[in-house]
Amino acid sequence: xxxxxxxxxxxxxxxxxxxFQAEVNFISTAKKVELINSLSQxxxxxxxxxxxxxxxxxxxxxxxxxxxRSIQRRKGVKYRVLVPNLIGAQRAIDCGTEEIIFVLxxxxxxxxxxVKKTIKExxxxxxxxxxxxxKNGLVDIHAAxxxxxxxxxxxxxxxxKIVSLVKRLADLGATQIILADTTGMAxxxxxxxxxxxxxxxxxxxxxxxxxxxxxxxxxxxxxxALQQGITTxxxxxxxxxxxxxxxGATGNIxxxxxxxxxxxxxxxxxxxxxxxxxxxxxxxxxxxRELHGQVIETGRMRSKEDDCV
Amino acid sequence: xxxxxxxxxxxxxxxxxxxFQAEVNFISTAKKVELINSLSQxxxxxxxxxxxxxxxxxxxxxxxxxxxRSIQRRKGVKYRVLVPNLIGAQRAIDCGTEEIIFVLxxxxxxxxxxVKKTIKExxxxxxxxxxxxxKNGLVDIHAAxxxxxxxxxxxxxxxxKIVSLVKRLADLGATQIILADTTGMAxxxxxxxxxxxxxxxxxxxxxxxxxxxxxxxxxxxxxxALQQGITTxxxxxxxxxxxxxxxGATGNIxxxxxxxxxxxxxxxxxxxxxxxxxxxxxxxxxxxRELHGQVIETGRMRSKEDDCV
Numbered sequence: 333x334x335x336x337x338x339x340x341x342x343x344x345x346x347x348x349x350x351x352f353q354a355e356v357n358f359i360s361t362a363k364k365v366e367l368i369n370s371l372s373q374x375x376x377x378x379x380x381x382x383x384x385x386x387x388x389x390x391x392x393x394x395x396x397x398x399x400x401r402s403i404q405r406r407k408g409v410k411y412r413v414l415v416p417n418l419i420g421a422q423r424a425i426d427c428g429t430e431e432i433i434f435v436l437x438x439x440x441x442x443x444x445x446x447v448k449k450t451i452k453e454x455x456x457x458x459x460x461x462x463x464x465x466x467k468n469g470l471v472d473i474h475a476a477x478x479x480x481x482x483x484x485x486x487x488x489x490x491x492x493k494i495v496s497l498v499k500r501l502a503d504l505g506a507t508q509i510i511l512a513d514t515t516g517m518a519x520x521x522x523x524x525x526x527x528x529x530x531x532x533x534x535x536x537x538x539x540x541x542x543x544x545x546x547x548x549x550x551x552x553x554x555x556x557a558l559q560q561g562i563t564t565x566x567x568x569x570x571x572x573x574x575x576x577x578x579x580g581a582t583g584n585i586x587x588x589x590x591x592x593x594x595x596x597x598x599x600x601x602x603x604x605x606x607x608x609x610x611x612x613x614x615x616x617x618x619x620x621r622e623l624h625g626q627v628i629e630t631g632r633m634r635s636k637e638d639d640c641v
Numbered sequence: 642x643x644x645x646x647x648x649x650x651x652x653x654x655x656x657x658x659x660x661f662q663a664e665v666n667f668i669s670t671a672k673k674v675e676l677i678n679s680l681s682q683x684x685x686x687x688x689x690x691x692x693x694x695x696x697x698x699x700x701x702x703x704x705x706x707x708x709x710r711s712i713q714r715r716k717g718v719k720y721r722v723l724v725p726n727l728i729g730a731q732r733a734i735d736c737g738t739e740e741i742i743f744v745l746x747x748x749x750x751x752x753x754x755x756v757k758k759t760i761k762e763x764x765x766x767x768x769x770x771x772x773x774x775x776k777n778g779l780v781d782i783h784a785a786x787x788x789x790x791x792x793x794x795x796x797x798x799x800x801x802k803i804v805s806l807v808k809r810l811a812d813l814g815a816t817q818i819i820l821a822d823t824t825g826m827a828x829x830x831x832x833x834x835x836x837x838x839x840x841x842x843x844x845x846x847x848x849x850x851x852x853x854x855x856x857x858x859x860x861x862x863x864x865x866a867l868q869q870g871i872t873t874x875x876x877x878x879x880x881x882x883x884x885x886x887x888x889g890a891t892g893n894i895x896x897x898x899x900x901x902x903x904x905x906x907x908x909x910x911x912x913x914x915x916x917x918x919x920x921x922x923x924x925x926x927x928x929x930r931e932l933h934g935q936v937i938e939t940g941r942m943r944s945k946e947d948d949c950v
Contacts, residue, residue, distance in 0.1 A: 333837065333869070334830075334834065335833050519905035520644060521646070521905075521906040522905075524642070524644050545935070547898060547902070547939055548859075548860055548894075548934075549898075549902045555861045555865070556644060556864070560642070586857065589856060589857040592858075593828055596830075596831075597828050597831075626855060630855050
């Protein structure tokens with residue numbers, strides 16, 4: 333039986349935030365801006381640019397305001413920033429941010445560990461953030477639900493808990509909720525089951541997915557999510573970032589590997605793969621080491637030229 | 642909708658042949674035997690041990706006869722060897738081989754390049770080999786169809802051509818036909834379509850798949866194949882081998898990554914993952930470099946102990 337897949341998938345590029353945040357050596361503002369401007373030329377529809385968290389927590393993104401003010405915004409591309417709280421949201425708005433993303437965990441212990449709040453406190457904070465950004469005219473307010481497919485402290489999270497949290501986030505005003513596999517614990521069967529469960533309460537077009545390739549199941553999880561009707565997928569060029577908790581382990585799925593597989597399946601992404609591979613090579617140069625993306629090494633599958641974007 | 646997947650998948654471990662054949666430095670016979678004996682303890686049901694090709698073509702497997710005579714055969718495990726022609730088959734039988742595999746390509750130019758024969762000549766050779774091994778009492782005669790999902794010279798191969806070749810191999814006496822993605826060109830949609838097409842002429846339980854992770858789509862292709870009803874999958878511990886044609890590119894899918902994903906989906910493989918990871922680490926030591934398998938780095942997903950095998 334033929335696989336049931338969407339015709340078009342929206343790619344969200346998270347490297348400038350999720351990739352760079354974990355780097356030990358500071359990436360200069362100029363380099364960050366260069367990468368974001370290059371990504372803007374690939375055809376990708378949304379870029380997660382930076383995060384307005386305290387510089388003590390994420391020193392590599394201490395230049396968030398400067399980055400936001402320096403990038404060239406291209407028409408048709410959405411520039412999203414991560415905010416942890418109201419202060420972050422206000423700082424982001426001051427820099428002309430049009431779209432924010434807020435993060436909380438489906439696991440109580442991971443949330444405490446990650447953002448030093450209970451889930452209840454995080455939901456209250458999200459409510460405050462939503463009120464603030466809506467007052468300032470922002471339309472797109474995303475929420476990422478970490479550890480949706482498993483928590484390193486608590487193991488699997490009950491599906492009922494996932495569903496009620498996603499519903500709550502939607503009710504509070506989240507325009508998109510990202511089901512995130514924070515430490516690469518997802519498998520395709522769980523992915524299918526969780527999405528099937530969630531979409532009974534929240535429309536599928538409000539959902540997105542964010543997988544890690546920690547145990548090489550990243551693209552398989554994407555395939556499963558697409559079969560459930562998901563059409564928005566997050567990834568990071570080169571596969572940079574994303575909580576790789578073992579040396580040599582990959583973190584995020586690599587955007588160029590994802591786009592290559594999707595385009596091979598005749599799923600439209602609107603992304604120019606050659607330009608995307610050039611961005612991945614740029615990231616490799618910036619961080620000074622070989623990354624885990626495969627298509628950087630092997631090249632695209634087809635010989636045909638990209639369409640212009 | 643829940644994914645339709647088999648309850649049990651048979652793993653075929655190909656590292657000793659497909660992995661070692663590409664190594665530049667000679668792996669000693671003792672080391673090969675150590676790995677094969679260790680693999681025999683993992684619960685894997687079939688191991689591709691070596692290949693009886695001319696030592697000039699594959700110097701690292703020049704000790705095929707010695708390896709076959711030195712390994713400890715464990716009850717319940719099948720030991721398969723690759724033979725390119727009648728001479729190889731006879732040499733294999735002389736060493737007590739119980740199961741052989743023959744390789745030809747779905748692409749004329751790849752077959753000429755790989756085995757210096759036209760496809761017609763390869764089919765004739767296969768016929769001769771089958772007659773010989775059947776006369777010697779061998780029951781399992783496998784055939785691998787290279788470049789099933791694309792050829793580096795010819796691109797996509799027409800599905801009609803694939804189907805007629807698979808049917809011909811089955812008619813000539815192949816008890817299993819392996820659909821092989823020689824250079825990592827497969828994608829999940831093609832995989833589904835090819836298998837759907839083939840199984841109209843050849844029973845699904847006669848088919849197996851062999852994917853490479855060249856562009857990170859290896860496990861996604863497995864997932865697609867399982868959804869079509871395939872229950873036999875080949876892989877190589879550590880991901881060693883498998884025609885990596887770019888430096889840094891992965892070749893075969895790593896058996897431990899495959900088993901981890903399958904077991905996480907509650908698909909029984911009968912394999913003890915901890916022992917398999919130990920084999921992958923052994924291979925890393927033997928070849929003297931870090932391999933691309935992810936679970937070697939991160940460890941298995943669950944904390945539960947393996948069942949004894």
